[in-house]
Amino acid sequence: MISLQAKFEIAKPKIDIMKRIGLLMLFLSLLVVASCDKDEEDEVSDRFELLTGVEWESESLFINGADASGPGDLLENFKGTAKFNKDGTGTFGAYTGTWRFLQDNTILEIKTVIPFGEIQLPITLETDIIELTASRLKIETDFPDFDNPGETLKIEMTFRAK
Numbered sequence: 001m002i003s004l005q006a007k008f009e010i011a012k013p014k015i016d017i018m019k020r021i022g023l024l025m026l027f028l029s030l031l032v033v034a035s036c037d038k039d040e041e042d043e044v045s046d047r048f049e050l051l052t053g054v055e056w057e058s059e060s061l062f063i064n065g066a067d068a069s070g071p072g073d074l075l076e077n078f079k080g081t082a083k084f085n086k087d088g089t090g091t092f093g094a095y096t097g098t099w100r101f102l103q104d105n106t107i108l109e110i111k112t113v114i115p116f117g118e119i120q121l122p123i124t125l126e127t128d129i130i131e132l133t134a135s136r137l138k139i140e141t142d143f144p145d146f147d148n149p150g151e152t153l154k155i156e157m158t159f160r161a162k
Contacts, residue, residue, distance in 0.1 A: 051137070054162060056081065056082040056083070056159035057162050058080060058082065058093065059160045061075040063154065064153060075155070077093050078157065080093045080094065081093070081162065095113070097110060105129070106128065108129050108139055125143070135160060139157050141154075141155050
């Protein structure tokens with residue numbers, strides 16, 4: 001018959017091995033989580049730096065596929081330079097306002113105030129970021145068509161780095 005002490009001596013190495021395996025699994029899990037967080041932080045930082053690192057010059061401003069940057073057109077005052085400051089403020093052509101990333105940095109939200117007759121109309125544009133590189137920014141959004149209630153205008157804005 002095996003003594004209690006002998007049973008303990010036999011079981012002890014198994015417990016030590018299990019502890020080591022458990023610690024190894026915990027360490028590997030933490031390593032995986034840390035590396036995933038770093039990738040997400042890098043992507044956030046990269047997009048932030050790309051957007052705020054330069055001034056952007058409007059290249060094309062379209063509504064439903066047609067140029068809308070001419071005199072009297074809806075996007076006329078967005079024509080020119082756009083600057084996204086690191087503090088979340090910015091200038092967007094003739095407008096000033098705020099900006100931020102949404103939905104894992106795939107949406108660019110721009111808030112500004114535009115004159116509408118005698119009043120100042122606050123607007124929020126939530127734009128899909130189609131392209132963001134060191135030299136090019138392309139965003140798209142749908143905006144209510146005030147002339148045709150219930151319908152939307154497809155706005156496409158493309159900028160190049162100055």
